Amino acid sequence: MSFEGQRIWITGASSGIGAALAEAFAARGARLVLSGRRREALAEVAARVQRDALILPFEATDWAALPHAAARAGPVDMLVNNAGISQRSLAVDTRPEVYRALIETDLLAPVWLTQLVLPGMVERRAGHIVGISSVAGRVGTVLRTGYCAAKHGLIGYLDALRAEVEQAYGVRVTTVLPGSVRTQVAANALQADGSVRGDSDANIDAGMDxxxxxxxxxxxxxEEEREIIVAEGGEAFAAGLRFTDPERLFDMLSKAGDQLAKEREKGGRPEPARVSQTLRN
Ligand SMILES: NC(=O)c1ccc[n+]([C@@H]2O[C@H](COP(=O)([O-])OP(=O)(O)OC[C@H]3O[C@@H](n4cnc5c(N)ncnc54)[C@H](OP(=O)(O)O)[C@@H]3O)[C@@H](O)[C@H]2O)c1
Structure with a gap:
């Protein structure tokens, strides 16, 4: 398929994977709509990848703003639901409002944006919804209970949506499960009290470009893949093991949780272990 001339709306385009997607789609001739909260960061991405891209900043959990944003974006050929925040905190310590923020940003906002563009796509019998979930949307990863809940939920929503609209209306639905990618995701992650972590972690720093x-x-x-796993090594292995040998995977993950609990008892900040270490356990 060609992206030439396609109008593609990317959320979370001010940073990381979203900014890289903007660059890649622009290089293939797509016409971009770029969203995120930070107007200046979006303008910088646009200056680099496509000067006349439409910059459409909004807070993804501002429910009143979303219909206006969708109206300004206009009919799009593809919506890439990429904006998201992660988590680094143990469930036992995590405040309820942190769960609310994670589920609103990572699940409800992409669902609501999709619902806003979907009627037009169904009417036109064409369109494409892409959702950036995570390997953590399949594998229950320590320190990320809220994030995993949202990302698992996003996979469920997209799988069920695909079943309803793919053959019936020619609307494609693609779910993406990245492993660790070198972005600001860990630094921007929420901690138990809702504060932002502020610094990255080893897995993300060693992640994919x-x-x-x-x-x-x-x-x-x-290639018209409905589910794209963008992971290597232990992360790709874990994503497969979730289906082939879940008991073995749960044992490995439980050991990682046990180590974190011991750290917690000593009063230290819970630090994510390297994936390779988790899977060796
Ligand atoms: N990096 C990884 O290892 C990894 C792995 C699996 C999945 N993912 C997923 O990939 C997606 C992109 O993350 P990233 O790694 O590129 O992280 P990032 O560098 O932190 O970028 C996150 C993007 O989401 C936007 N965003 C966050 N909260 C928002 C909100 N409330 N309203 C509007 N926009 C918001 C940010 O824009 P502003 O700051 O301008 O608001 C930013 O553009 C996320 O869904 C993440 O969960 C990442």
Whole structure:
């Protein structure tokens, strides 16, 4: 398939995977609508990748703003639900409002945006919804109970939506499950009290280059894959094990949780172990 001339709306385009997707789609001739909260960061991305891209900043959980944003975006050929925040905190310590923020940002906002563009796509018998979930949307990863809940939920929503609209209306639905990608995701993650973590972690710093992640996502879309796993090594292995040998995976993950609990008892900040370490356990 060609992206030439396609109008593509990317949320979370001010940083990381979203900015890399903007660059990759622009290079393939798409016409972009770029969203995120930070207007200046979006303007910088636009200046770099497509000067006349439409910059459409909004807070994803401002429910009143979303219909206006969708109206300004106009009919789009593709919506890429990419904006999101992560979590680094143990469930036992985490305040309820942190769960609300994670589920609103990572699940309800993409669902609501999709609902806003969907009637037009159904009417036109064409369109494409892309959702950036995560390997953590399949594998219950320590320190991310709220994030996992939202990302698992997003996969469920997109799978069920695909069943309703793919054959019936020619609307495509693609779910993306990245492993660790080198972005601001860990630094922007919420902690137990709702504060922002502020610094990255080893897995993310050792993660895939965002441009490579974007390249694989575009390839997967071109190949008409409905689910694109963008992960390597232990993370790709864990995503497969969730179906082939879930008991073994749960044992490995429980050991990682046990180590974190011991750290917590000593009063330390819960630090995510490297994936390789978790899977060796
Ligand atoms: N990096 C990874 O290892 C990884 C792995 C799996 C999945 N993912 C997923 O990939 C997506 C992109 O994350 P990233 O890694 O590129 O992280 P990032 O560098 O922190 O970028 C997150 C993007 O989401 C936007 N955003 C966050 N909260 C928002 C809100 N309330 N309203 C509007 N926009 C909001 C941010 O824009 P502003 O700051 O301008 O608001 C930013 O553009 C997320 O859904 C994340 O869960 C990432």
């Amino acid at each position: 965002p441009a490579e992640c974007a390249r694989r996502i575009l390839n997967g879309i071109e």
